[in-house]
Amino acid sequence: MTITISNQSITAKISTHGAELISFQSEGIEFIWQADPNHWDWHAPILFPFIGRLKDNQYTYKGKNYSMPKHGFIRDCQFDxxxxxxxxxxxxxxxxxxxLKLYPFEFTLNVKYEIWGEGLRVHFNLKNTGPxxxxxxxxxxxxxxxxxxxxLxxxxxxxxxLPSKCRTTIPLEEHFVNFDKRTLGQTNTYIRLCHDLFSNSSLIYETKGLNAFMxxxxxxxxxxTVVYxxxxYVALWSPYPKEADFVCIEPWFGMTDTTNSTxxxxxxxxxxxxxxxxxxETEYSIIIH
Structure with missing residues (x-):
């Protein structure tokens, strides 16, 4: 089911499948990628209860093995x-x-989409309902x-x-982060887009306080503008070497597996x-002009 919310200047559409934002329009311009399966068949998935890849798509908890797809399972769940x-x-x-077969914790996740002015606020409310x-x-x-x-x-x-300053960047090695090799990234100036920018997959930065990525x-x-x-952490990503006409700005409370993950x-x-x-609870906003 697709839900439409709007004001006089912008319209957003959200699917109950994964509570995914699938359209955000203003003045006839579509700002959200329309999930071309030849490149990437998502729009704006929510990542929970894991972010990124796990080694062998598995993890252990209290001595028991569990399987988990990349970025977790919530993006494939039907919301009410x-x-x-x-x-x-x-x-x-x-x-x-x-x-519970994939993730041994009980929870309720509420996702609120709210239009204000020229922006869309995305608010997460996660409750631990287990013991x-x-x-x-x-x-x-x-x-x-x-x-x-x-x-164009x-x-x-x-x-x-914003703020225009250097941020710590965490490199990826074969899809996993090498936390020991993090360095300062040059986010104190603009970074010109080109597909080669993503030749090593995502650019991942540590962030603190209020940030705006434009x-x-x-x-x-x-x-x-994505404000949070x-x-x-935040990741910037576009497919490579397959070139697609979109780029992601991904605010994260979490991280993909490390190269030395246990x-x-x-x-x-x-x-x-x-x-x-x-x-x-946490939230971020998307502002369009």
Missing amino acids: ILAMTNELVILTFSSNEET EEMIFALGSHPAFNVPLEDH TFDDYYFSF IESEKSIHDI KNFP GKLEDRLGMNRLASDETF
Whole structure:
């Protein structure tokens, strides 16, 4: 089922399958990638309870082995509508017998999409409904059309950053992060887009406090900004060597497996812990012009 929310200037469409944002439009321009299966057949999936890859797609917890697909399973789950107005929708999903086979924790995840002005706020409310502490990762993977106008090209755009400062970057080695080789990344100036920029997959940065990551072009008045506060990581990604007309800005509370991962959930880098009956909340916004 597809849900539409809108105001006088922008329209967003959200699927109940995975609570995924599938369209965000203003002035006839589509800002969200339309899931061409020849390149990448998602729009803006939610990542939970893991982010990225696990070695051999498996992990252990309390001595038991579990399988887990890349980026977790929530993007393939069917959500229910909890509340809805013209400019807001709240979707909800709770753990069940099938999810417990993959992930041994009980939870309820509510995702709220709310339009305000020229922006869309995406709010996550995760409650641990089980009897023990829950270990989890949570993030988002929105893909944005680049170029936004037919007369422009991918290379006409660039990333810019606020605050404009260097951020620690974490390199990938064969899809896994090498945390010991992190260095300073030059996010104190703009980074011109080109497909070769992603030749080693994602660019992953550590972030603190309030951050804004922007996709802009000197040849257009239209741009995209992803704003968030206190997400510890963000990834920038576009397919390579297969070239596609989109780029992702992904705020993460979590991380893909490390090159020296033990496979134990308790040891996994970037995981978060939530006590029984406690709630974790976070949000980010997409602003378009």
